[in-house]
Amino acid sequence: MSERIRLIEDLDRGAIPESPRAFLEALEGPSAILVPGRERNRCRAVCTLLHGNEPSGLMALHGWLREDAPPAFDCLILIAAVETALEPPGFAHRFLPTARDLNRCFLPPFEGPEGELAGEILRLVREANPECLIDLHNNTGHNPPYGVGPVAGAAELNLVGLFSERFVHSPLRLGALVEATQDDFPSVTVECGRAGDLAADAAARRGLDRYLAGEEIDPHHVTTPHMSVLTNPLRVCVRPDVEIDFADQPGNETDFTVVGDVDRHNFESLLPGVPIGWVRDETLWPLELLDIDGKDRSRDYFTLRGRRLETRRTIIPIMMTTCAGAAKSDCLFYVVEPGEEIVVEPGEEIVAEPEKEPNHGE
Ligand SMILES: [Zn+2]
Secondary structure: OOOOOEEEOOOOHHHOOOOHHHHHHHHOOOEEEEEOOOEEEEEEEEEEOOOOOOOHHHHHHHHHHHHOOOOOEEEEEEEOOHHHHHOOOOOOOOOOOOOOOHHHOOOOOOOHHHHHHHHHHHHHHHHHOOOOEEEEEEEOOOOOOEEEEOOOOHHHHHHHHOOOOEEEEOOOOOOOHHHHHOOOOOEEEEEEEEOOOHHHHHHHHHHHHHHHOOOOOOOOEOOOOOEEEEEOOEEEEEOOOOOEEEEOOOOOOOOEEEEOOHHHHOOOOEOOOOEEEEEOOOOOOOEEEEOOOOOEOHHHHEEEEOOEEEEOOOEEEEOOOOOHHHHHHOOOEEEEOHHHEEEEOOOOEOOOOOOOOOOOOO
């Protein structure tokens, strides 16, 4: 079997280059680094760079590794899309044009280069048998740090609580790493904020330090104050035949011009009447919002006032992007209804109930 990821058990932390990029160059390719802890009978896992343009997790791990202090427990560090991150101009590609999105490949049959790499990552992480796993990412738009995952138990909320007070409980099945490991051990994705923002790098480092220092993760009671849990996010997509751009005023050429700084509203409650963008002419409907039954409900959430598209009811937008490519290939943002937000106070007992039902919405 060809090895697509290298297991490193004897990393000389004192010799790690000062720049994160030089560190990646020294790794050469996907790497799993096992760092022995003060306690050898427990292990925690952390993954980063499943997407090549999301560097906060790498920055945090690089800084932590260079400090050369042992973690509380053994730590398995997975640094995945090293070549993608190094592709010029550096940290610029989510995945390469010839490749598939690696964080959509953690599903059988694990074929092709990305599928095989995903399969090897899963094998390594299961062999290490960690008590939990955190997968560090960034957004392309302005977002506060938040966690996202398919299971919203106390352990998952407390893992996210090391980084943030926000958790998005998403039953969407996309083929992500944390979906594949959710039944093995508590697993969460943490979106640290916008790629390239120093605040996002700092959020990743703060949470990582707490995680590797061995802060206990209560499996039964939520310990993070005011943990906000948003459930059932719905994907707001741009219709396939609609071209978009981002600007501060309506354009005349483009089908749909999205308000340029629309991402500043992420995680805010938006009242009805807030502008989202402008269409080229009033007969053009730019959005699609499919519910679990595949019915387009976009007109329940948005309305046209002349050429201006605005909110029709109160919504909480999350994960808004201002990158046209991401908006077209993935989605423009997600919406959550305010009634779907609950705030969990410390000490509340939460029992995780993994959803076993297959989801056909995605
Ligand atoms: Zn990502």
